[in-house]
Amino acid sequence: MEEVVEQCGGVPHLVSSFVDAFVDFSVSGIFFPVVDHRCDLSDLRIATIHPSPERLVAIGDLHGDLRKAKQAFALAGLVNGEERWTGGSSVAVQVGDVLDRGGEEIRLLYLLQRLKIEASRAGGALHVINGNHEVMNVALDFRFVTPEGLREFERWGFWYRSGVAMKRLCDGVNLPKDPFLGIPDSFPDVKEEFVEGIRARIAALRPDGPISGRFLVQNQTVLVIGDSVFVHGGLLRNHVEYGIERLNEEVRDWIKGDKRWMPNYLRGRDSLVWLRRFSDGPDCDCTHLEDVLSTIPGAKRMVMGHTIQERINGVCSNRAIRVDVGLSKGCTNGLPEVLEILEGKQLRVLTSNELFRQKSAMYEAAERMKEGVRFPETLMKEVEVKV
Secondary structure, three states: OHHHHHHHHOOHHHHHHHHHHHHHHHHHOOOOOOOOHHHOOHHHHHOOEEOOOOEEEEEOOOOOOHHHHHHHHHHOOOEOOOOOEOOOOOEEEEOOOOOOOOOOHHHHHHHHHHHHHHHHHOOOEEEEEOOHHHHHHHOOOOOOOOHHHHHHHHHHHHHHHHHHHHHHOOOOOOOOOOOOOOOOOOOOOOOHHHHHHHHHHHHHHOOOOOOOOOOHHHOEOEEEEOOEEEEOOOOOHHHHHHOHHHHHHHHHHHHHOOOOOOOHHHOOOOOOOOOOOOOOOOOOOHHHHHHHHHOOOOOOEEEEOOOOOOOOEEEOOOOEEEOOOOOOOOOOOOOOEEEEEEOOOEEEEEEOOHHHHHHHHHHHHHHHHOOOOOOOOOOOEEEEOOO
């Protein structure tokens, strides 16, 4: 044993990296590419405002459904059959709610992280926004967790602790703090079969947990790309006046464990992640929306998730665009659709739903026949795409 320790002691970083890669692969089936100067994600974690790309894609809520998530990314031409980034310089925004309602939440987080790295190497970008379900899980509110989701976290807990045990065999390897410290061994009214899953979920997702601190801390809560504002629920004027960069930093500090309490603007129906004022039903307070957008220089539209739609749609002359189509089998199991914005002005909905495509073509033809009525250039049109 002394000889092994002596040999290991000279390569602690190599040992630690090997163990981390082994655990990652055991949990997700993914080996991350080696990060170099071409794919430094630090700027993506900090920047709130980005220039307009030639092609911008918005993807709605995923809710732990890996298969449908991959379909949505493929629909947008962002990944191939091997789950590798093929979007080139495209910029994509996933508008939150990766967690809950499904059983492949961790695998989705790992996949999104790898795609971020690959997109950055290709000159593009993938951004992920905090949804209300990310906020709930960091706050240890597990109301929408599934048994499959608990089992996935239980498996993660096993491999994570196995990795720590392997690191303990070698001197000189820095050990992470125990995320399970202080978590009860049982919970009132919880079946024994779910206890370890709940313990692992608490350990992973609480502030500064191994999963929240690795993946969720990179998320933005509000993002401005060109003339589009992305937020999970919606923005009100008081949010903008508070400062969207300040909002992002404070939420990040809370997830990192640097801020003890969850910010108040993440609570309640008028919060950033719960608001439905611009996404619930066909009517929208367009005057209020215009007022909010006017406080953000250059902003023309707000793109939101959170509220399930039958199809991606826009109201208030496409100033409010709703992209959550409930694609997860834990929601409405809707057909994937994604929003595409070309050169900041041409908006299209890419869909695999033939019925919507046909209805859209009929509606467009009828509108063009009306006297004096022309389609605006930015009208969203459905484009059928085979997945």
